[in-house]
Amino acid sequence: MMRIPFVTFKPMECELDNDIRAAFERTFERSYYIGGPEDEKFEQSFAEYCGTKECVGVGNGLDALMLSLKALGIGSGDEVIVPSNTYIATALAVTYVGAIPVFVEPFLETFNLNPYNTEKAITEKTKAIIPVHLYGQPCDMDPIMEIANKYKLVIVEDCAQAHGATYKGQKVGTFGKVGCFSFYPGKNLGALGDAGAIVTDDQEIADKVRALGNYGSDFKYHHIYKGNNSRLDEMQAAFLSAKLPHxxxxxxxxxxxxxxxxxxxxxxxxxxxxxxxxxxxxxxxxxxxxxxxxxxxxxxxxxxxxxxxxxxxxxxxxxxxxxxxxxxxxxxxxxxxxxxxxxxxxxxxxxxxxxxxxxxxxxxxxx
The missing domain is CATH 3.90.1150.10 (Aspartate Aminotransferase, domain 1)
Structure with a gap:
């Protein structure tokens, strides 16, 4: 009888051992752990990889969703449509900004959001839709985008499980206003701890997410929002940069x-x-x-x-x-x-x- 684990990182870790150790040594020797050159390098590389103008590193995938919703002005009394079968972080992000998650049934065959059910759930309070590319399978984005445009709704893509997946040749995370990623260690692109990022073509949204994740500060000791502490640290950024080319x-x-x-x-x-x-x-x-x-x-x-x-x-x-x-x-x-x-x-x-x-x-x- 063979023994096969549900998941193991060993084959990847063996191949990338030297790169990962070099990333650690480089960052450790530099003694720069928050908001430094490693973070900047990874943000630029991941934006280029996804095909967006901006990338902002944050603490984890949940924060990527929450800060994006905050930056888009979604809050108390608003409704946000989410799949009924995703990981709970998708709904928690909506709750944390004071909005109401509205659950919508997926397709049974793909596990992904059903556009027909999505349109039926829209009310005058609906402000956004969060399609989740569950298990790394891209949602059928064309009809979802048509619905969003028809009702003037914002699309925030949950790409936590879909790094590098494409729909009609276009990377997920680039269809809506914001794409949100988790780099939890088990993800296809995983850090060696918690980490996340958002990608967008909207400079204003990127700047706002960056400020919201840095205590609401646009520069030191100047706070324009009631923000959070959610930043991609240098060490995790270095590890992600080592893995991204592979x-x-x-x-x-x-x-x-x-x-x-x-x-x-x-x-x-x-x-x-x-x-x-x-x-x-x-x-x-x-x-x-x-x-x-x-x-x-x-x-x-x-x-x-x-x-x-x-x-x-x-x-x-x-x-x-x-x-x-x-x-x-x-x-x-x-x-x-x-x-x-x-x-x-x-x-x-x-x-x-x-x-x-x-x-x-x-x-x-x-x-």
Whole structure:
């Protein structure tokens, strides 16, 4: 029996060991830890990579969303549409600026935001839509942008799991007013701690996010906003700069793994994710669905294959959102995904033998 973890960083870390250590030594010797040349270098490089004019580093992905909403003037009494099945950070960012998250059901086949359901949820209080490119699969952005333009709504893209993914040849994060990224260590582009960034073509928004993340200060001891402390530190910026040149190559490896899963997993009890036309996913997560998810999970774990569940309790049923007065059954698609989704191993450096073993074991699953 092989043992395959759900995720491991070892293949990547072995390849990039010298680069990572050099980044540490360079930053440590410089003794400059906040807002210095490493931060500036990474922001410029990541903006160029995404194809935007501006990038602002922040403390984490949640702050990227929250500070973007703040910078856009979204606050108390406003409504912001979010998918019903994303990670809770998407909704928390809306809550933290005083606005109300309005949950909208996704497509069951792709896990991503359904434009038809989105349009039905719009009210006179709606100010923004947050499409989440979940698991590294780009949303169908054309109809989402059409709806936003029709109702004069702001698009803030949640790209926390989609570094380098494209829709019709264009990088995610560049369709809306702002694109928000997390560099949590497990992401396709991960720091060695918490980190995040926003990208935008709007200089005013970039400047405001930078000030809001620096205690609301535009220059030292001068505070124009009631801000937060959320900055990308020099060490994490240096680590990210070491990894960024390798991102496309490592994403391509993930696509290879996914292509084998999609072509070779053949089991009547397993629903594979659907990939829409004209997108290039980056497969941060490869989530399958099974009506006997817990049985499948135990079976895979017993056969040495690591798994994870994204996300077993949908947001509207989380205790922290009981004030929104939702009940079981209110978002049936999100609930179905939460009860049937199982994520299988997906990480840079999986060998053909390991991929084949995962496929073989899944194909042999039966009731």
């Amino acid at each position: 991102l496309d190559r490592m994403n391509e490896n993930r696509r290879y793994i996914a292509s084998r899963y999609l072509a070779e997993i053949k089991n009547e009890y397993i629903e594979l994710p659907k990939v829409i036309d004209d997108v290039t996913p980056v497969w941060h997560v490869f989530g399958i669905r099974c009506n006997h998810r817990d049985m499948l999970e135990k079976y895979l774990n017993d056969n040495g294959i690591g798994t994870n569940k994204h996300y077993p309790i949908p947001m509207h049923l989380q205790e922290c959102y009981k004030d929104l007065n939702y009940s079981e059954g209110d978002f049936s698609i999100a609930e179905e995904i939460s009860s049937t989704e199982l994520s299988i191993p997906m990480y840079y450096g999986m060998t053909d033998e390991e991929i084949g073993y995962v496929v073989h074991v899944i194909n042999n699953f039966s009731l």
